[in-house]
Amino acid sequence: xxxxxxxxxxxxxxxxxxxxxxxxxxxxxxxxxxxxxxxxxxxxxxxxxxxxxxxxxxxxxxxxxxxxxxxxxxxxxxxxxxxxxxxxxxxxxxxx
Numbered sequence: 001x002x003x004x005x006x007x008x009x010x011x012x013x014x015x016x017x018x019x020x021x022x023x024x025x026x027x028x029x030x031x032x033x034x035x036x037x038x039x040x041x042x043x044x045x046x047x048x049x050x051x052x053x054x055x056x057x058x059x060x061x062x063x064x065x066x067x068x069x070x071x072x073x074x075x076x077x078x079x080x081x082x083x084x085x086x087x088x089x090x091x092x093x094x095x096x
Contacts, residue, residue: 007043007071012064015042029063036061043071049078 007015013024016031019038031039036058044050051074053061061067 006075007047007068009064009068012039012068012071015039015046016064018042027064029065031062031064031067036067039067043074047071047075047078049074052077 010024013027016027016035016039017024019035019042040051040053051070053070057070061070
């Protein structure tokens with residue numbers, strides 16, 4: 001996993017499109033808690049990284065762009081980002 005810009009918005013939309021078997025362009029920007037829970041599971045499977053989301057951070061993810069930011073922060077945290085911290089108080093842990 002060398003592209004630390006991943007996942008991008010298109011990939012997150014693709015993951016969400018699989019939830020409900022719809023086209024990516026039919027995915028609304030606003031996320032419900034079920035969609036977000038499913039999306040986190042998909043991200044964990046694809047990347048082998050568990051985003052460290054407490055309840056407050058989970059509730060703050062309301063849009064596709066919010067999810068992209070959380071996932072990118074998790075990828076950066078797992079990749080050993082120099083700062084050691086993630087955007088918005090969200091970090092990620094690589095699975096053993």
